[in-house]
Amino acid sequence: MSDMRESFLSSLRFRTKALEMALATLDKGGEDALVSIARVVQQLDGSSVEYGFPGISTCARAVLDASDEDIPIATQELVDYLKSVSRAAAAVSEGGTGVEDVAIVESPDVPAEESRTVSVLHVDNDDVVATLVADRLSRDGFALSHFSDGESALAEALLNPPDLVILDVKIPKMDGFELLAHLRSSPKLAEVPVIVLSSMGSERDVVRGFDLGANDYVLKPFSPSELSARVQRLVPAS
């Protein structure tokens, strides 16, 4: 179990580092950092919502809106907020402090007790696909966490079992089929619906996916709207 936590925390450390780098660019007036920050914050939001980061997606949306309106630099309030997110994420990734320490970053705009949203864990190392899936599913009311390799996704799933998993087959460290087999062999995750989203569309691959326990198999190129409908069928959003 401690290995799983360590794996999750290493991915958290990576994202924290990326956030700090983007913040450093923002401090220097770097306009491009807005989008990078929004992406990292969205990833942090997805993967660590259970660690006390409610409200980060509000922040991410604010960054995106600021970007849309061509505002060259975010407000100081936003920057301060992001810095506190970065500090809190770093504190969690140190391993010693835990959930309580990050309560300080909760957005005052977002109530701490929200109605529980359906959580979807998405594993894909293609950023474009990740963006498309995240946008569609978050619009449709799902809480999405994204991982780009099989090992950290499995670690996260074991720590915080999601309501549904979407996985690609060709992913680093542990391929999607192997990840699927692990999910199905875990008592905690055996019943979690899994959708394979892959460009591997041969009959053999599709049959293998279903044999391993996939509930659905969607081929790339894909329609995010259709994917969302398939997710809705398996786990209706609250």
Added chain:
Amino acid sequence: MIGLFPTVVAVIVFNVVLAMLVVALRLRSDRRERSFRQVEARWDPLLVRVIGGEDVSAPTIRPDEARHVLVVAGAYARCLRGSDLDRLQAFVEPYARTLLPELRSRSAEKRATAAELLGVLALHKCSRYIVETLDDPSPRVSLVAARALSRPEYPEHTAAVLDRVHRYSHWSPSLISSMLALVGSGAMEDLRSYLADPDRPSRGRAVVAGTLRLLRDARSAPIAAAALDSDNPDLVVSSLRLISAVGSSQQAESVRPMLEHDVFFVRAEAASVLSKIGDPWDVDAVANLLHGDSPWAALRSAKALMALGERQMLEDLSRGHGLASESAREALQVELV
């Protein structure tokens, strides 16, 4: 010593000029990269919202940034299909024509990029230009255009692509077969006609036989049987594989003579095909390959015999020495695994 001075000066000047050139190129590249990142940062979230179905009141794409926006949109378009793709295409389509001059660029890379982007973003508006690009002097650019046109929504372009298949001899036949198979059932008639036409290049016909195999087109089995008359071993093998995938005992009569073909890999393939569509009395002819000069044909023959239910024959053979015995042992081992 004095005579060397001008040479030394010339070398120094040359190096200084070279260094300045490198710095200038690097600066230009950095500026382009920065400019692209800025356009991406501005347009990426907006394009995602467009794909998501939001009614976006977008600022007009400036002519100088249109190409960058299309590159960003292209990355999304390659992952998408259905109504999400339609929305993105409708949004960027008015700007796609800015890529047309690039189809006539001196740089083959630019021409290929333009053809690919036009293919994913605005094929129905720009198909005429992409069809013209099939005749690009560079086979690579032509192949990119062929790939852009090989889509199930546009089977009408299959004939034009097939007319240029012979240009793609530098690429793996299976790659070209897979590309053509993307068109799907709408391409069947054109593909069958191509395979049936002895005046077409043999290599192209071999590629098309591979496509029909991927598409599992049962109606092409008799055409493949007729193509076995070809002198080109690649076409013969490709046709045999097509028969193996979709054929029946009706083609067995055409396949049997291939067991005595001059080329060993044709004999090997024929043995394999007969194990699927042949009759019990093909056993002897297939077994003859065990005693030939080709280890590959012998092994395929042994595996074919196993598929024909001749396990006992192989077990008897496996106790001896020589090529036939080794092949029999190998086939029995594979069966065990």
